[in-house]
Amino acid sequence: MIHNSKAIPLDTLPLVSSTVFRDAVIHAVGDGARISAFFGAPEQSLMSQAGHRGVAEKQIRLFAVLAYDASARLAILSTLIEGSYPALTPECPQAHLFERELYEQWGVLPEGHPWLKPVRFHKQYTTGQQELAPAIGVTDFFSIDGAEIHEVAVGPVHAGIIEPGHFRFQCHGEDVYHLEISLGYQHRGIEPALIGGPNKRTLHYMETLAGDTTIGHATAYAQAMEALAGCMAPPRAQALRGIALELERAANHTGDLGALAGDIGYLPTASYCGRIRGDFLNMTALLCGSRFGRGLISPGGVLFDADEDRLTRLLERLLQARKDVTCAVNLLWETPSVMARFENTGIISDEVADDLGLVGPAARASGCERDIRYDFPSGMYRFAQIPVSTWGTGDVFARAYVRWLELQRSLAFIEAQIELLPSGDISNVLRNPAPNSLAVSLVESWRGEICHVVITGAQGDCSQYKIVDPSFHNWMGLAIAMRNQQISDFPLCNKSFNLSYCGHDL
């Protein structure tokens, strides 16, 4: 059991049998824990660097990071597998995409997995140069037969300026019986590129693995490196990181609320929020020169300070944007034609949200009280709590309204941080990362929980770096939300989740 942003020596990690591992994960999830990460690493790469005994070439060590929201603890389990093991998914749906990923990356077969399809359509990490990757998008899509059943295929190139992915709908007339989402088009090979680091490229991979979540992922990385170095960023840096993370949330939530309005043809809010989103991005640029926060976060602290004058300008802009966004967003709730489209569309019950392990606003909109800032606080959130915003109806309205509640609380947090910004340095020099250790770092990004797990080798270099973007948990939620909906509601449902393709595809 460890806390968020802490490291432990790898050899203190209990190595259990695969049966115990399986039972423990299933029981823990049954008792309310969530799978934050579940991944494999070749035992040889972990052990050869640690200078331990020789191990069989094909042994893969599985790691599961289980989050206990109520007690703010993370349980880490590990086991050794060779070839195959009985799948967890039939008894634990949360594991479903993780096990597919495990099979795709390392060839470890989860026996009895009901849906063992490619996740990102790349070669197994263990195969040679000459072998070809599987053809993208070629898989056995689930299909329904019957009179008047038809199939709709959309993507990878979509109508708007958005990332690519493929959606396959099984429809009966206008009604969607099933949606299958097949991704991988954005795969850039980030995780393998991180092995052997950190180096001068590492931070930039973090900033661009999901570019709209630059602050979120860069902060998760920085926290992990600080945990491995046994040191923390100075308080002033932590406050500035908090401000940047909430500005990122404010910009994206504002953009999403505008886009939701746009999807149902309610143009006033769509127009205003499209612009106000830019105002929040420009506030981030005021801090560091980049609208997306590129170059702000660095392991050890932040690279840009903000003096009195800059903070005053930030606050002025914040108050103006708050006024504008309040006016723009409240139009939504006061307009019956908007509410008629938002309410009862794309419902996810709390039970389904829990089963799938949804995170972020999508989970909170189904009434799940789950927020890393509150449950596993790190950085400034240990001192300045943000209440968890939930709504119980699980529909598009709830996902929109939770964003609005969060946006208001983010702005209040930023305002408070500006007024109480701690004095002092903005960066500490980090010692080298501890060797043969494992660190877990969680951050509540605007889409939900980001989990980074770093395992170091004998020299303190990364022998494994696992990234779990919130979208990895939530794409299945969108598929389920579309069941028994009209296909014309897809854009609205999709926008109400607004998930990352590149964060998923890595």
Place this chain on the structure above:
Amino acid sequence: MLKELKASLQQGHQTTAYPKIEPVLPDRFRGLPVLDRAKCPADCRLCLDACPSEAIGEGLKIDLGRCLFCGACARVCPSGAIRFSQDYRLSVRKREDLVLDTTALRLATALDKKSKSLFGRSLKLREVCAGGCNACEADTNVLSTVGWDLGRFGIQFVASPRHADGLLITGPVSSNMFSALKKTYDAVAWPKLVIAIGACALSGGIFRDHPEIKNGADQVLPVDLYVPGCPPHPFTILDGLLRLLGRI
């Protein structure tokens, strides 16, 4: 209806007056690098070693196609030989023009007369994200909001390549998007333009030489306009588009 009118009054008119009035960019904005080779200490390689994307070459040259505008070079430079200016105008027409040395950047020239008569007053573009991180996409998308009102220049993003005069490509061209990108390009009627946006689309960016990507748009398609940045500022993109059309 009344509440919408009231809101409209409160929000006011917010479209930028650009290009009539020059934009004011944030003071920390990192635009066109300014190089002064004379200031380089002998045998100094600090900037080359610090650059995460190998954008800097011997003799102090910066390949803007690879540059992430992260500022790492300027931070390590002991003599101020590299600094980032506020100049957001970065777009060029040819790949080789992206390499910046001490001479002025050869900014994008307008299309030839025939192309200009075809596209100059109405340019419809199909955007294809091919491995982009959603930052270039977002700052391209923003041009269609009321803040920028791209439509007033006759430029519009359309849903179908059949309706488009060209492609605007973001991302390093992931292998998994290669075929979809080619098919989209093929579906656009001749004559057609290709505009590449951001370090990834220009060179592969930070992902350069990953086996999972193709090192940028011009490795697979002919490119007519290169817009550097990671991501480029919306003004950088707009400046590039307007230069291509001979509007500025």
